[in-house]
Amino acid sequence: MTLLHETVNHPPQNNDIREYLGLNLKMLSFIGLEFNLNNDRPIKKSKFMQILPIFMTNVVSLTIAALEITFIAFVLRNHEEHLAVQICSELFSNILCIGKSLRMATAVASIQTALDEVSILWAKHRPNQHCKMEIMKKARNTLNFSRWYLGFIITGIAGFALPPIHNFVYHYFIRDANNYTLAFSKRIFLLRYPFEIKNVPLFFFVLTEEGYILLISAMHWVTCDTLFAQITTHTSIQLKILHYDIGALINHETVEHRLKAKILIIIRRHQCLLRVCRLIEDIFSPVILTTVLLSALNICVNIFETKAMNAEGNYARAALHANLVLVLFLQILFYCSFAETLTNQTSAIAESVYNCKWTEKNHKLGFYLRMIMMKSQSPFYCTAYGFFPIGHARMASIISTSFSYLMMLQSMS
DSSP: OOOOOOOOOOOOOOHHHHHHHHHHHHHHTTTTOOOOOSSSSOOOOOOHHHHHHHHHHHHHHHHHHHHHHHHHHHHHTTTOHHHHHHHHHHHHHHHHHHHHHHHHHHTTHHHHHHHHHHHHHHHOOOOOOTTTTHHHHHHHHHHHHHHHHHHHHHHHHHHHHHHHHHHHHHHHHHEEETTTTTOOOOOOOOOOOSOOOOSHHHHHHHHHHHHHHHHHHHHHHHHHHHHHHHHHHHHHHHHHHHHHHHHHHHOOOOOHHHHHHHHHHHHHHHHHHHHHHHHHHHHHHHHHHHHHHHHHHHHHHHHHHHHHHHHTTHHHHHHHHHHHHHHHHHHHHHHHHHHHHHHHHHHHHHHHHSSSSSSOOOOHHHHHHHHHHHHHHOOOBSSSTTBBBBBBBHHHHHHHHHHHHHHHHHHOO
16 A cells, blocks of 8 residues: 655655654654654564564563452452552553553554555655645644653653652661561552562562563553554644645646646545545554543542542652643543544545635536545544544543542542
């Protein structure tokens, strides 16, 4: 599936697609997945070696999830509902990370195809002077948004991982004063292992393992979200450029045979962009479903914990849960906002054709243009695995649902 290289002429630009997607390629490489942009560099690792680290990490993550579930059952039997809510927050986040990483690992070929299409489109169809500033600003904003999102994720990782590590190191160096006793219960994750941790080497191994899983899981999380944002943004950008090109072509091209040839190129470009939209739906719709189902619950329990920790005077822990609430909100914003933009741009093509002087053209050219309008009048939607579309309305629904859960949880506590 390759985009044809015909194009409406635009002035050359110096902005390379790697400038905008470079961060995503680095994050994908960090978790083991190697991609290129239209074969600009060879991939040395086989597909099996790329996905092996993800599956190995998920085996450990699934084990941790099982231990968290058994620990929730244990603390509920002991009527420690407050602790159960804290564990649920970690469990929901763990399941989200597992879902995102498994989807990226199983959709490697589709992701590579989407990146190839986006890079070819960027190379062949640059914005003209009328929309250049608007287009470049949109691409830069998405890149900056991705950087800020990554920063929030890293802040959250540090907040969860550093206190147990600091506690262990501090007590290890003053163990003489404490009669060689160390607290092995303060770890990164809230779970109970099927074995007792009684010595320093075993505790150090468990702490290292938990820190590694936290880091890699968080990178799976942010990599998937920012990849969705970037691919949808650059697809929206190309739809916007197509919008401008249609108006410029139909209103200013007067030679009929040249107009017909260029309209056929426009149709091919539009078909290619719709293929990329379908790829986006195929890759991310399972992730969107998991995100929508778990985000409302996760926001609810983290707001509950923020308020509880603040009431107890544990402001550091309250700040961690508040940070996670912000990350969850940004995650929903990523999917709903960028999906809404893509939907709007697909439907705007019909408006662009309709506002041109298409009625003045001959019957055959008018037929081509009507076909584009008919194809665009049914806008593309990103969906939660086909169950329902997502957008700003869905974002409001998720937030409303999370606060409904919160009211119910507060009434039960």
